[in-house]
Amino acid sequence: MTTVPIPGDWPTTEEQARAVQDGLRTRVVLDEPGPPPGTGHVTGVDVAYDDERDVVAAAAVVLDAESLDVVAEATAVGRVSFPYVPGLLAFRELPTVLAVLDALPCPPGLVVCDGYGLAHPRRFGLASHLGVLTGLPTIGVAKNPFTFTHDDPDAPRGSTAPLLAGDEEVGRALRTRDAVKPVFVSVGHRVSLDNACAHTLALTPAHRLPETTRRADALCRRALRGTAPA
DNA sequence: GCGACAG
């Protein structure tokens, strides 16, 4: 496990953070389809917090996209770098997530984030931000619709409904299990929305949430507990 | 102005 310093130039105020987003948003690449589902590596990243102790733990779990077997794992711990502010989640998660990806012994391939990419007030959520900073193809799979609206997808797994910001489709509500609450998929960087949904379905053979995020969630919680006082 | 709001 690695320990993470907060970058010296990390934003301190919401105003600074929004300015960073506005400066980087033009770098998002939207005209690539991304890797085909079921090939290469797919990596889940997630973060757990203990705000009382000011500790954050991140985990990355690399899966073989075809078998969904675990290929590699890494964890990293650090200090909380930003408070939770809707729309500025990336500033809370990124330092530790970048470090944990660096700590992996192999290329991550497609990165699946817990949260949003383009579906964001300034079209630059966590998944897009991570993609721009690393150059990696990324998607966001969120558990809640945030501020966006959508119709309820049909009951069968695989059904979708547009995630809307006004009349703009910023993502998709995707049913990953029959008659179970959908997940909310959006493009991060260098992946099409259709492909992002296809990946999400490939990663949900048995549960509502992708195997990538389930594995990463379990691992970062374990890592956080591992930092508890002896 | 007030409420809602990824994790």
Place this chain on the structure above:
DNA sequence: ATCTTGTCGC
């Protein structure tokens, strides 16, 4: 995110 027991169902 996190606080939290048992319980219903595949």
